Amino acid sequence: MKAAFLVKTGNSAKAFEIRETQIPEPKDHEVQIKVATFGLNYADVMARNGIYAAAPPLPSILGYEAVGTISKLGNAVNHLKVGQKVLAFTRFGAYAQYCVTHHLTVCLLPEEIPNDIATALATQYCTAIYAASWMANIRKGERVLVHAGAGGVGHGLIQYAQHKGCEVIATAGSPEKIAYLNEMGVDLAINYHTHDFSQEIIHTYGERSIHAIFDPIGGNNYKLNRNIEAVGGRMIMFGISAFSKKKGTWLDKIQLALQFGFLSPLEFLIKSNGVIGVNMLHVADQNPGIINELLANAILGYQKGIYQPKIAFNGSVEKLGEAHGMLENRETIGKLCVSW
Secondary structure (H helix, E strand, C coil): CEEEEECCCCCHHHHEEEEECCCCCCCCCEEEEEEEEEECCHHHHHHHCCCCCCCCCCCECCCCEEEEEEEEECCCCCCCCCCCEEEEECCCCCCECEEEEEHHHEEECCCCCCHHHHHHHCHHHHHHHHHHHHHCCCCCCCEEEECCCCCHHHHHHHHHHHHCCCEEEEEECCHHHHHHHHHHCCCEEEECCCCCHHHHHHHHHCCCCEEEEEECCCCCHHHHHHHHEEEEEEEEECCCHHHCCCCCCHHHHHHHHHHHCCCCHHHHHHHCCEEEECCHHHHHHHCHHHHHHHHHHHHHHHHCCCCCCCEEEEEEHHHHHHHHHHHHCCCCCCEEEEEC
16 A cells, blocks of 8 residues: 655655555554555654654554545444545544544444535544533533634634524634625634734733634743633643644743743632643543544534535645644645645
């Protein structure tokens, strides 16, 4: 089979090579999938830059999600069949013509759902649903802040919060993305490059007025978030993209830690609010059944019109480096995916 191997860190145009390699064989509780389309996520960018600790050593095959058909079943898998179209969450390995993953991180995919749309429903919408429903448990009437609202997870969070009847504030980094967020119907869109989002929110809604904050950026954002988090508020951290332009040196790590500051449980107790981290890779490792439930929820939500992913890029594998660069430079709105 062919696979897009990450062979060096750094420049996206030079980081990948298409190589022939062995088709992976499924273990007892795994399925083998013939991949039609795979998706890109910001964690892939961090892995390419050599600052994602969980990434496999080079040369490696990245990728958290795949759409395709089942080509082989492990000995213990009896509820799925060869030839079925599926959406799968993978622990790396999706940038290939074939991949394997645990059978519980695979969900049957209706034929009418396009492959590119389905890739968005995997990692990004599952992250959004898990963060908003399981971790933050947002409810009607609450005020929600979504950072990087024009990204894949941001789309899912905004649409979930709107469906629940929340007031939604979202940030983005360009006039084009702000215009798009307004088209999505958010109640307030803030350009974080030109405005201090915390001051804008305090001016509009008052101090400590946000019940749930969803942040994939981290760094300096953390303290600004804490300034506006309400009593009973929940801050959900699901990424640290502020670290993505760093080299991962000890100095970089110290600077990042200083940006977050000292975290004390006493502070959370006094203010009756808190911070929760979300890492879907570890969720899948510990309890793959949760992923199965989230995938099914995302597919059903799309069928009901609750979730409406936007596809920013769907190109051939030869354009993988270009797509990585677009994602890293925040040039896109929505999901990026690659098809064989």
